[in-house]
Structures are given as C-alpha cells and as structure tokens.
Amino acid sequence: MFLNNIYSIFTILVSIISIIFLIIIKLNINYIITTNPSIYNEANSLFFIIGIFILIIALIILGFIYVVRKNILSFSNNMCDIIDKVIYKEENIEFVEDEETIFSKLQHKLKKLVEILDNNREEALIEKENIKSLIGDISHQIKTPIANITMYNDTLIQRDLNRNQQSMFLNNMKFQVSKLEWLVQALIKMSRLESNIISLNKVNSTLSDTIANALSGVYLKAEEKEIDLEIECPTFIKANHDKKWTSEALLNIIENAVKYTDNGGRISISVEEWELFTKIDIMDTGIGISEEDINNIFKRFYRSREVSEVEGIGIGLYLTNEIIIKQGGYIKVKSKKGKGTTFSVFLQR
Numbered sequence: 001m002f003l004n005n006i007y008s009i010f011t012i013l014v015s016i017i018s019i020i021f022l023i024i025i026k027l028n029i030n031y032i033i034t035t036n037p038s039i040y041n042e043a044n045s046l047f048f049i050i051g052i053f054i055l056i057i058a059l060i061i062l063g064f065i066y067v068v069r070k071n072i073l074s075f076s077n078n079m080c081d082i083i084d085k086v087i088y089k090e091e092n093i094e095f096v097e098d099e100e101t102i103f104s105k106l107q108h109k110l111k112k113l114v115e116i117l118d119n120n121r122e123e124a125l126i127e128k129e130n131i132k133s134l135i136g137d138i139s140h141q142i143k144t145p146i147a148n149i150t151m152y153n154d155t156l157i158q159r160d161l162n163r164n165q166q167s168m169f170l171n172n173m174k175f176q177v178s179k180l181e182w183l184v185q186a187l188i189k190m191s192r193l194e195s196n197i198i199s200l201n202k203v204n205s206t207l208s209d210t211i212a213n214a215l216s217g218v219y220l221k222a223e224e225k226e227i228d229l230e231i232e233c234p235t236f237i238k239a240n241h242d243k244k245w246t247s248e249a250l251l252n253i254i255e256n257a258v259k260y261t262d263n264g265g266r267i268s269i270s271v272e273e274w275e276l277f278t279k280i281d282i283m284d285t286g287i288g289i290s291e292e293d294i295n296n297i298f299k300r301f302y303r304s305r306e307v308s309e310v311e312g313i314g315i316g317l318y319l320t321n322e323i324i325i326k327q328g329g330y331i332k333v334k335s336k337k338g339k340g341t342t343f344s345v346f347l348q349r
Contacts, residue, residue: 010065018058025050082110133300145180149173186315190300193322200242200326207271207278207347208233210243214250215269218258225263233271239278239347241327246347249323252316253282253343261286261340277329277346284342289335297333 029043152173156166211233222229257267265285272279289297293304298321303314324331328348335341 011062014058014061018054021054022051079106079110142180142183145176145183148176149180152176183315186319190315190319190322193319193326200245200323202240202242202327204238204240204349205243206235206238207241207280208235208237210241210247211250211269211271211280213243213247214254217251218255221255222258222267225258225261225265227258227261227264228266230266230268231270233269237271237273237278239349241329241347242323245323246327249320250280250282250345252320253345256316257282257284257286257341257343260284273349274346276349278349280345280347282343282345283340285340288337288339289333289341290337294333294335298331 026047029047033040033043152169155161156169161169211231215229215231219229254267254269261267261284267285268281268283270281270283272281287306290304290306293306296302297304297317299314300318301314302318321331324345324347329346331346332344333341334344
C-alpha cells in the first residue's frame, strides 16, 4: 500500500514537472516567434521535438521507478515468505545463495540466523534431556542409601536390640550417611562442571605436586592391600593444568586402580613429555576392563555388571573425563582382562 502511494505521487509529480517545463518552453518559443515571425515553422518543429524528448524522459523515469517498485515488492514478498516459514518452523527452506544480488546476500545472512536458531533449539532440547536424565539418575542413586537409612532407623525404633546390635546398626547408618554425603558432593561437582559454573585455572606448572596430591588420597588404601606404588615423574616436567581439579581427576583413576587390583598387586605412574602434550600413564595389574565396557566407562553412572558387587556409583571416571576435556586434553584406555589396565591422560604442554 505504501509503495503504491509513493509510486502514484511520484507519477503525478513527474507529470506536473513535465507539463510545467513544456509550458515554459512554449512561452519562450512564442516570445521568439513574435520577435521573429519568419521562424514560426522551425520554432513549432523544435517545440514538438522537445515535447517528444521530455515525454520519453518522463516515460523512462516512470518505467524505471515501476521496475524498482516491482523488484522491491517481489523482494519484500519473498523475504516475508521465508520469515513466515522460519516462524512456523517449516523444514527444508530453500535459500538462493548463488546470485550476486541484495536478496541473495540477505538470504545468506538469514540462513545463518536460521542455522544458529536451529542449533540453539537443538542444544536446548539436548540440555533439557540431560537435565531430565540427570534428575532420574540422581533420584535412583540417592534412593538406595536413603532406603537403607530408613530401614536401619525403623529397626532401631521398633525392635528391642542389645548393645552390640544397636552399635552395628548405627555403624551401618553412619556408613550410609557418609555414602550419601559423598554422593551429594559428587553430584554437585558434576552439575557445576556440566553447567560451566566452575572455571578451571590452567597454569603451566610441574606435575609432580599434582600427582603427589592425588596419591595422598589413596595411599592408605593401597598400603592396606599391600599394593606396590611406583612413580616415575621428573620434577622438571610441566603441563598447562589446573592443579586442584587435575589432582582430583587423577585421584579418581588411581582410586579405581586400587579398588580393582588384588592384594599384592602393582600400580605404576609414569610421565612423559610429547611435542604438544604431556602424557601421564597410570598402569595397574588389576582385573582389567572388557572391550565392550571400555567405550562406556566414561558415561555418567555407568557400572559394568562384572563389578556390580564392588562399592561405587559410576561418577568418578565421568568427572575425570569432563575435567580433562575442559582443559583441552583427552584420555586413552588400554586394558586386557585379568592382566590390568592403562589409563593415558594427555594434558596440553
């Protein structure tokens, strides 16, 4: 409607200007004829030629404006159609990108916007599913210790137990409370990592202190099982890493090594500098991991059926993988059933 009004007004203005210009030329020619009557025919011919020329110019201008108006209308209609398709989330929207036109350029930008919106929508759906899965996993993991605590508490209240039995049930409750506390802390760390609330402070520093901090958390357990710990880490070897979180990541791997290695076994830790990465190998002589389980051990709450009787909930290796990946590193695993496992952690130098 707006373009139609503009076009009509412009047509009227061009017509008025053309008529005024013709009137002015006619008056001038009449003045020339009155002063020199002998050129009457030539003056009229000149007026006719000028009139035709002005008419042609006016038609060209109006034609040009009409073509521009038509292109603008076509452009706006096409853009509106595409935007409507985007709004109504239609699939397989066709974009014209192989032409050197304004419409093609705008379509190219609009296509990028659509792709960004689609990616954001997909990420939002994935995040929603992850949250849904996380809530389900948390509910499942917390349910067991709470049920045990409730059962022990009911037993203490309803039954007449002697001192030794009461002590046994209270110790069991204490163990379940500790397990629940550890689980909640692990879930908090996991959720903070997944939501990027935690910012890792990477510093180029030696790995010997980081590994020592990790070992301090499992040394007593290893000693109880008479597991031989061998560490080969030159003090000059460095890597870009967050000491606190990397130490926790290594602790989870070493703790699993201690857990699944029989009494009198061996755990070896060695550090080697590569061109772009520093590699930390953690080798044990434990029960090993089957091939079908290796691809799943870093999944949240995953536990193999073969170790279902061993205490654990399947968060440690998931957290470890998240921590290392967020630092630009990665983990490789090699294992042989009954022989042992090697976790290779790669950190950027």
